[in-house]
C-alpha cells in the first residue's frame with residue numbers, strides 16, 4: 352500500500368476564487384449544474400450552494416454581518432469529501448461499489464453502484480449525491496486517476512493561494528500543526544485543526560478553521576452510522592422474541608382453556624347421567 | 628445543532644413508504660402464520676394459509692418497489708452478487724446488504740409455504756407438495772420463514788437508524804417500532820380478509836395479539852420520541868408531521884382500535900372491521916411520518 356495521501360485545507364488563505372471547483376469539473380468532466388444556466392441563491396454570493404453528484408468541490412462562503420451591517424466577516428472554505436479513515440459511506444454500501452484505495456482514500460466505482468442511496472444518508476457531512484447523468488452516487492475521488500500517475504489532484508494544482516495542499520498525510524499533519532502555531536503567535540488564537548484522529552479515526556481531508564465547526568456547516572462530533580447497528584438490531588430481535596413468546600403463551604393458554612372446558616362438559620354430562 | 632442535521636436526505640421515492648408498509652405486512656403475516664402453524668390447532672389452518680397467501684405477493688411487490696427505487700434498476704443484482712465475478716456479495720454490517728438477502732430468502736420460504744398451502748387445499752394437482760407444510764419439513768420451513776418474516780418486518784427500521792439522518796439515527800428504536808407495527812398491521816389484515824373463512828377462535832386470538840402488539844407499539848413510540856431528544860423532536864416533529872403522528876397513528880391507529888377491541892359492541896357488527904381498517908391506516912401513516920418528516924429537514 353502506498354502512503355496515505357490527502358488534503359490539508361487552510362481556510363485562512365482561501366480567497367473564494369473557485370478555481371478548485373472549476374478545475375475539478377474540468378478534469379472529471381462534470382457538467383455545469385442546471386445545463387450551465389446560472390441561478391442565483393439569492394441570499395449569498397455562494398451560488399454553488401452544496402456538494403452534489405456533479406459538484407465535488409464547493410467553496411463555501413460564510414458571510415457574517417452584524418445588525419447594523421457595519422461589521423462583517425467573510426469565511427471561505429473549499430469543501431470536499433473528507434476521505435474519512437472510518438468512512439460511513441463505505442460501511443453501508445451494499446454492493447461494494449465504495450472502496451478504500453491504496454492511498455487510504457475513499458472512491459465510488461460508478462460501474463458497480465446501483466443507486467440505492469444508502470451512502471447519501473450515511474455520510475456525516477452530506478457529501479455524496481446522485482449524478483443525474485449516469486444515475487450513480489458520485490463524489491470526489493481525490494483524483495484517483497491522477498494520483499496513480501503521480502500527479503497532484505486538479506483542485507490542489509489549481510489553487511492559487513495554496514489553501515488546498517496535497518501530500519502524504521504525515522507531512523500534511525506536521526505542516527498544519529506548524530501553521531496553527533504560527534497563527535497563534537500572530538494573535539489568531541482561534542485557529543485549530545478540524546479532522547484529527549479524534550474525528551472518525553482522522554479525516555484524510557482536514558481543515559484549519561478559526562471558528563466553531565457548525566459555523567462552517569460541519570458537525571462538531573460526526574459519528575459512524577454503525578453506532579446504531581448493534582443496539583437497533585438487538586432491540587428488534589428482542590421484540591421478535593417477545594412477539595413469538597406472546598404467540599406461544601396465548602396459543603397454549605387457549606388450548607388449556609379449551610381442554611378444561613371440554614373436561615367440564617364431560618364431567619357435567621357424567622354427573623347428569625349418574626343423577627338420572 | 629445535533630450532528631445529524633449536517634447530512635443529506637437520500638430522497639428515497641414515495642413508493643418506499645408503500646414498501647415499508649407492504650413488506651411489513653408480508654413479513655408479519657408469515658410470522659403469524661408460522662406461529663399458528665407451530666403452536667396452533669387444526670382449525671387455525673385457514674388463517675395459516677391466508678398468512679402465506681398474503682406474504683408471497685407482498686414480498687414480490689416489495690422487491691419490485693425496491694428495484695424501481697434504484698437509480699440504476701437494471702443493476703439490482705449487484706445487491707446479491709459481485710457485478711463482474713458473480714460471486715455472492717454479503718456485508719453483514721450493511722443493513723441494505725443483509726436486507727437484500729433477507730428479502731430473497733423470505734421470498735423463497737413464502738413461495739414454498741404457498742405451494743404447500745395450495746396443494747393442501749387441492750388447488751394444485753400434486754398433493755404430495757402439501758408435505759411442504761407438514762411434519763419436520765413443514766416445521767423447518769415455518770421456523771426459518773417465520774424468522775425471515777420477523778426480519779423483513781423489522782430491518783427497515785434498523786436501516787433507517789444506521790444512517791446519519793435526523794430522527795432516524797437519533798434513536799435505536801425504529802426497528803422495534805416497525806416490527807411491532809408490521810405485526811399489528813398483519814394481524815389486522817388477516818382479521819379483515821379472513822373473517823369469512825376462519826373459525827371464531829382464530830379470529831379472537833388474532834384480535835388479542837393485535838391488541839398486545841398495539842399496546843407495545845404505543846409504548847415504543849413514546850420511547851422513540853423521548854429518546855431522540857428535545858432538539859430533534861422540536862425540529863423534526865413539532866409541526867404538521869407531529870400532528871399527523873398524534874392524530875393518525877396514536878389516536879386513530881392505536882387508541883381507537885384498542886378501544887374497539889376492548890368494547891366490541893361500540894360500533895355494533897362493524898367494530899372488528901373498523902378496528903382492523905384503522906390499524907392498517909395507522910400503520911401506513913406511521914411510515915409516512917417516520918420517512919417524510921426526516922426527509923423534510
Ligand code: SF4
Nearest residue numbers: 432433435439440474
Ligand atoms: S466524507 Fe462522506 S463521502 Fe467522504 S469518505 Fe467520509 S463518509 Fe464517505
